[in-house]
Amino acid sequence: MKQTIEIESHSRIVIGDAVQVLPALLPDKRIIVITDSNVDRLHHSLFAKYDHIIIGLGEQSKNLATVERLYAALMEKSVERNCFLLGIGGGIVTDITGFVASTYMRGVEFGFISTTLLGEVDASVGGKNGVNVGGYKNMVGTITQPRFVVCDPHLLTTLSDREFRAGLAEVVKSAIIADPTLFSLLEESSFEALRRDEELLGRIIAATLRVKTSIVEADEREGGLRRVLNLGHTPAHAIEKCCRSHNHGEAVAIGLCMVAEAAAKAGIMASEEAARVRALLLRLGFDIELPAPLPDLLKAMRKDKKRNGGAIHLIIPEAIGKVRDMELPYEDMDSFFTSNEHQH
Numbered sequence: 001m002k003q004t005i006e007i008e009s010h011s012r013i014v015i016g017d018a019v020q021v022l023p024a025l026l027p028d029k030r031i032i033v034i035t036d037s038n039v040d041r042l043h044h045s046l047f048a049k050y051d052h053i054i055i056g057l058g059e060q061s062k063n064l065a066t067v068e069r070l071y072a073a074l075m076e077k078s079v080e081r082n083c084f085l086l087g088i089g090g091g092i093v094t095d096i097t098g099f100v101a102s103t104y105m106r107g108v109e110f111g112f113i114s115t116t117l118l119g120e121v122d123a124s125v126g127g128k129n130g131v132n133v134g135g136y137k138n139m140v141g142t143i144t145q146p147r148f149v150v151c152d153p154h155l156l157t158t159l160s161d162r163e164f165r166a167g168l169a170e171v172v173k174s175a176i177i178a179d180p181t182l183f184s185l186l187e188e189s190s191f192e193a194l195r196r197d198e199e200l201l202g203r204i205i206a207a208t209l210r211v212k213t214s215i216v217e218a219d220e221r222e223g224g225l226r227r228v229l230n231l232g233h234t235p236a237h238a239i240e241k242c243c244r245s246h247n248h249g250e251a252v253a254i255g256l257c258m259v260a261e262a263a264a265k266a267g268i269m270a271s272e273e274a275a276r277v278r279a280l281l282l283r284l285g286f287d288i289e290l291p292a293p294l295p296d297l298l299k300a301m302r303k304d305k306k307r308n309g310g311a312i313h314l315i316i317p318e319a320i321g322k323v324r325d326m327e328l329p330y331e332d333m334d335s336f337f338t339s340n341e342h343q344h
């Protein structure tokens with residue numbers, strides 16, 4: 001990507017060539033890189049000159065044991081308070097780095113180079129960090145903003161199609177929440193074009209991040225507004241719980257379709273708009289068939305942490321670019337999510 005795009009927010013977000021922009025972003029401190037073995041294998045040259053620590057892969061590494069191992073490694077290297085931790089990787093690396101940095105010696109400065117699409121458009125910005133405890137996701141963490149986040153579309157060329165597509169689900173989500181222009185841009189584009197064209201991808205990442213940062217800026221601590229970022233996520237979490245076969249993005253794509261179609265059936269969203277949501281997700285290569293029986297998914301949804309007494313909180317699209325927060329009583333969930341086809 002030739003041009004650099006900057007987004008004003010709590011952190012400095014720079015979309016551009018990481019090698020080029022990094023020197024000006026790093027403070028004059030001792031730099032310690034935290035990364036994972038895949039990123040180390042594929043993009044070692046990015047950080048070869050810095051001291052680095054490599055963590056394990058996957059959700060099973062996102063735990064307090066890894067955090068403790070990192071504290072020990074930092075102490076072993078005599079890393080003091082006046083250091084800078086640079087997380088280079090996907091959401092797992094940035095969530096752990098942010099947590100370790102905000103707690104090591106009561107907090108040290110940190111920044112990220114995000115290397116997955118999901119990380120670039122979602123996980124690396126917003127300041128939330130943390131780890132899983134006892135098998136529950138993100139149970140322990142802080143909200144602390146990194147000094148900077150670098151999103152380099154070129155680093156995504158080594159990502160598998162499946163991981164790349166998972167990130168696209170969050171892009172579509174953000175477009176439905178607040179950016180109809182981004183939605184149209186995606187409709188005119190294709191999966192192949194997004195994989196190939198770094199300039200286009202850079203613009204799409206920037207637009208997606210603007211949706212997230214404007215919401216997070218207004219509501220850092222999730223007083224209410226930040227909840228709109230959960231569009232499609234209540235059904236997605238249920239799918240992830242019921243079907244290990246689906247990654248987060250794949251589940252989000254189905255969740256987006258479910259809420260759009262339910263909103264259309266309830267007369268909240270025009271049915272042509274819901275049809276555009278489905279068509280775009282199909283065009284991007286998502287499989288949007290329900291991977292488990294609806295009653296099983298509804299049961300899992302009732303257990304979602306976003307529930308509120310005898311009702312669940314649900315973000316529903318009113319149009320492409322506009323959403324609303326609604327409370328859906330347990331007893332109405334069946335009829336809300338059952339499509340007309342299923343009723344016949």
Ligand SMILES: NC(=O)c1ccc[n+]([C@@H]2O[C@H](COP(=O)([O-])OP(=O)(O)OC[C@H]3O[C@@H](n4cnc5c(N)ncnc54)[C@H](O)[C@@H]3O)[C@@H](O)[C@H]2O)c1
Nearest residue numbers: 036038090091092093115116118119122123128155158159
């Ligand atoms: N903090 C937040 O606000 C927030 C938001 C959304 C998600 N998350 C968290 O993000 C995590 C998921 O992030 P993720 O999907 O990036 O997962 P991840 O970090 O596990 O990355 C996915 C896979 O891609 C590999 N990889 C990373 N960069 C690569 C590259 N350039 N080329 C090839 N392979 C590469 C990784 O090694 C890993 O195997 C979850 O734990 C989730 O809870 C956090």
Ligand SMILES: [Zn+2]
Nearest residue numbers: 170233248252
């Ligand atoms: Zn998500």
